[in-house]
Amino acid sequence: MKLVTWNVNSLNVRLPHLLRWLEENPVDVVCIQETKLTDDKFPVAAIEAAGYQVAFSGQKTYNGVAILSRLPMTDVVRNNPLYPDAQQRILAATIDGIRVVCAYVPNGQAVDSDKYVYKLGWMASLREWLAGELAAHPQLAVLGDYNVAPEDRDVHDPAAWEGEVHVSPPERAAFQALLDLGLADAYRLFEQPEKSYSWWDYRMLRFQKNQGLRIDHILLSPPLVARCTACTIDRAPRKWQQPSDHTPVIATLAAA
DSSP states (O other): OEEEEEEOSOHHHHHHHHHHHHHHSOOSEEEEEOOOOOGGGOOHHHHHHTTOEEEEEOOSSSOOEEEEESSOEEEEEESOTTSOOSSOOEEEEEETTEEEEEEEOOOOOOTTSHHHHHHHHHHHHHHHHHHHHHHHOSSEEEEEEOOOOOSGGGBSOHHHHTTSTTTSHHHHHHHHHHHTTTOEEGGGGSOOOSSOOSEEOSGGGTTTTTOEEOOEEEEEOHHHHHHEEEEEEOOGGGGSSSOOSBOOEEEEEOOO
16 A cells, blocks of 8 residues: 655645646555645545545635545544644544544744744644544554654755754654654655655755755554555656645555
């Protein structure tokens, strides 16, 4: 089974990219973030025509998450029941025995902002909820845009970013708290190329210069770690015309 996370940064704009990528990469499950669509505008027919069932939770202009699956989905849940929030950032479903959580962690804007406080509170509540999910679902995968670069090697210029949002010590501690539940960063289960990133700013030729951050992650519970045979970043869609500023991350699981 192949599990994917991709922040598409507007599904309305990036739908042709998503469909092209799925045709070239017939993966099993895709968690997408920043759909930026109300539910009545979601392109259900186009995605079903590509061979995927879909669950989605959206809002106008901002946020929005969706799970695409070639396999049946059950027990679909919107949002974190422990954290009432008008922003649509979490979607969960059970697929082939795996509890899949799609998460779009708040950006945080700046370390001195109210949005940063919101981010840290949101992440703390996510951890609390995931602890229960993990107890109920030993096979758990949490995919998404975490808006956190966990280590300096996930940042193109750690000195320039020091203390900034995405890399600040409280954000990294919040990410580590998720790992402390027993989850593992699938990408770091394997030897990886240096300077591997999943997001690049549109400005100043950041992608062309490979000046990015690794902020899109797939976290796996121990039974799924045992099944994980690879985790890669596909840079190809970032080269396409009018791309998302993020690119897909793919984890491959052996059959149970």
